[in-house]
Amino acid sequence: MILPGGFDDEPFETDPQEVQERRQRRRSNAAALSAGQQGQPGGDAEFESDFAADDKVATGASPKRAGPSLKARALNYLSRREYSRLELGRKLAAHADSPEQVASLLDELAAQKWLSDERFAQSLVNRRSARVGARVILQELRQHGLDAGQTDIIKEELAATELERAKQVWAKKFNAPPEDARAYAKQYRFMASRGFSSRILQQILGEWEDGAV
Secondary structure, three states: OOOOOOOOOOOOOOOHHHHHHHHHHHHHHHHHHHHHHOOOOOOHHHHHHHHHHHHHHHHOOOOOOOOOOHHHHHHHHHOOOOOOHHHHHHHHHOOOOOHHHHHHHHHHHHHOOOOOHHHHHHHHHHHHOOOOOHHHHHHHHHHOOOOHHHHHHHHHHHHHHHHHHHHHHHHHHOOOOOOOHHHHHHHHHHHHHOOOOHHHHHHHHOOOOOOOO
């Protein structure tokens, strides 16, 4: 059955004027919905955004940073290796709201034994002592904020093993006495760059008779 013109797409309507009005309402509703989703003035999205902003102002809430909390970040770092207080503080600073927040968290971690400059120092010594001398290790500890009072015991321990450790480093690199002044100077410079003292190097390399160092 073929319906009169204007009724084929709305078979349940009997009045062409009602069909036209219904279509107009649909277009208006669709336009309003689209405007709301795009955040245009008067849209639902803008209303919800304004409501959320007003709610934050009323409650005094501040926007939260994306990602893990500051403490979660700190514990993640500490679960991998030991950190000094200074080093960990620098890593956390970029994710904190203020220096006071970082300091407070570091105090909390130290009180809970998660953070310890003493453990960090011993860890650094264990990692580095087989490759470098006391001068380099102590310099690195000072760069991490440890003072002389915290490193005195470590300095004594390193001094007791310095010669043996230097011999191992030298043997791994050269394992043969220098044959001339040029070879002597090369070995001396290498060992000195690793933080071993001239007294230790003289015990390993001896005194070169030409004095070429």
